[in-house]
Structure formats: C-alpha cells, structure tokens
Amino acid sequence: MLSLRMPPDLIAELNKWRESQDVPPQRTAVIIQALKDFLTKRKSGRKQ
Numbered sequence: 376m377l378s379l380r381m382p383p384d385l386i387a388e389l390n391k392w393r394e395s396q397d398v399p400p401q402r403t404a405v406i407i408q409a410l411k412d413f414l415t416k417r418k419s420g421r422k423q
Contacts, residue, residue, distance in 0.1 A: 392405075
C-alpha cells in the first residue's frame with residue numbers, strides 16, 4: 376500500500392473527470408492507470 380498527498384486543485388480536477396464518465400471509476404484505479412501509461416510511454420522513449 377502507498378499513501379500520497381495531492382494538491383487540492385489536482386484532486387478536484389481528478390474528481391471532475393471521474394464524475395464526467397458514464398460509470399465513474401474509483402480514484403485509485405484512475406491514478407494507477409495514469410501511472411502505468413506514463414511509465415509505458417517513458418519506457419518506449421517518448422517524453423511527456
């Protein structure tokens with residue numbers, strides 16, 4: 376398990392995106408997927 380702190384504005388943006396989905400995903404699932412996407416792109420040599 377990992378705990379992390381996020382700035383309130385980033386949490387609000389994340390929640391706004393989640394609420395716009397037909398079936399809002401869990402916050403943890405969104406963060407995990409975003410991190411996986413970032414690491415995959417980084418591994419393939421593409422910069423963000």
